[in-house]
Amino acid sequence: MNYRNILLIDDDADDHEIFMAALAKVSMAVTCTGYTNAGEALQKLEQGQITTDVIFLDLNMPIMNGQQFLYEIKKRPDLEHIPVVIFSTSSNPSTIQLTKEMGAMKFITKPDKFNDLVRILEAFLLQ
Numbered sequence: 001m002n003y004r005n006i007l008l009i010d011d012d013a014d015d016h017e018i019f020m021a022a023l024a025k026v027s028m029a030v031t032c033t034g035y036t037n038a039g040e041a042l043q044k045l046e047q048g049q050i051t052t053d054v055i056f057l058d059l060n061m062p063i064m065n066g067q068q069f070l071y072e073i074k075k076r077p078d079l080e081h082i083p084v085v086i087f088s089t090s091s092n093p094s095t096i097q098l099t100k101e102m103g104a105m106k107f108i109t110k111p112d113k114f115n116d117l118v119r120i121l122e123a124f125l126l127q
Helices: 013-026 038-046 066-074 093-101 114-125
Strands: 005-009 031-035 054-057 084-088 106-109
Touching: 005 013, 005 038, 013 031, 013 114, 031 038, 038 066, 054 066, 066 084, 066 093, 084 093, 093 106, 106 114
Parallel strands: 005 031, 005 054, 054 084, 084 106
Antiparallel strands: none
């Protein structure tokens, strides 16, 4: 397993709970830190207060949205190496293409069913 330390950035507390529960079903060896504010998460990363193997990033957030966060992290030499997975309700092909061009490793549309999320995380983490 390449990713043992996940950072989830999503402004929805319910989505945090669901993500954490699905992750716990996949592997107890993976830890996940969650932030509801992308700007705060970026600041913590810049200051070295948190480290991560991969970031799961929502797009639609107030203050700093996911595209702004992705732009900021990919222009910083000390952080640009961190893989970013867009994790959004969007499935718009132009949004998917844009985020990949901006440096996102993968785009996952949030599934409606919990078991689908478990399968998605399992496939991602055990690849």
